[in-house]
C-alpha cells in the first residue's frame with residue numbers, strides 16, 4: 001500500500017490510499033477542485049479513484065464529497081446512521097453505499113475496518129486498512145483513547161494520528177469557553193500530549209510512519225506538535241527508526257509505503 005494525506009487540519013481532511021489498482025480516499029474535506037489538483041501533484045488522477053470512505057459528517061471531512069463523487073461517479077461509503085444524520089453528504093443516492101461499523105469488509109483486494117470512535121458526531125468511525133499484511137490506520141477526531149485506538153496503533157505500519165491542540169495554547173487562546181470544553185472533552189479532539197503519551201506507551205517498532213494530523217490552526221503549530229511527540233518518545237530508543245511527520249492543510253505529504 002501507498003498513502004499520503006492530501007490535506008489535514010481543522011479546516012479540511014483528506015487521506016489517499018492505494019493498493020495495486022485500487023485507490024480511494026478517506027474523507028474529502030477540501031474542495032473537489034483542490035482534491036483533483038493535489039492528486040495531480042502526487043502523480044495520480046481523480047478519475048482513477050475507486051471510492052470515498054467517510055468518517056463523519058463534520059464539514060472538514062465532507063466538504064468536497066458531493067461534487068467529487070458526482071463528477072467521477074464514485075461510490076461513497078458511510079454508516080446508515082451517519083447517512084441518516086446528514087443526507088447532503090452525497091446528493092446522488094445511487095452512489096451511496098452503507099457500511100457496517102466494527103465489521104471488516106473486502107474492497108478491491110484491501111481489507112477495510114470502520115471502527116467506533118468517541119467524537120461528537122453522528123456515528124463516527126476511524127478506519128483500519130490492511131493489504132499484504134500491512135496496515136494503515138486513520139485516527140483523527142478522537143476525543144479519547146479507546147482499546148481500538150491502541151490496537152490499531154500497535155499493529156500498523158502507518159498511522160495518521162490526531163494531534164489537535166496544545167492544551168495550554170487552547171486554554172489561553174481565543175476560543176469561547178463552551179468550545180474549549182467541547183474540544184477538551186472525551187468526545188472532542190486528542191491533544192498533542194495525549195497523542196504523544198499514547199505512542200510512548202503503545203507504539204511498536206512495526207510502526208514506520210507516524211503522521212501527526214488534524215492540527216488546530218489556532219491552538220497548535222507544527223513545531224509544538226512535533227516537539228511534544230519527540231520529547232515523549234525520547235525514552236523509546238527502540239522507536240529510533242520511526243519517521244514522525246506532520247500533515248499539512250495546504251499541500252499533500254509525500255507518498256509513504258506501508
Ligand SMILES: [Zn+2]
Pocket residue numbers: 056058119121141
Ligand atoms: Zn469532527
Ligand SMILES: [Zn+2]
Pocket residue numbers: 010013058060061141214
Ligand atoms: Zn475534523
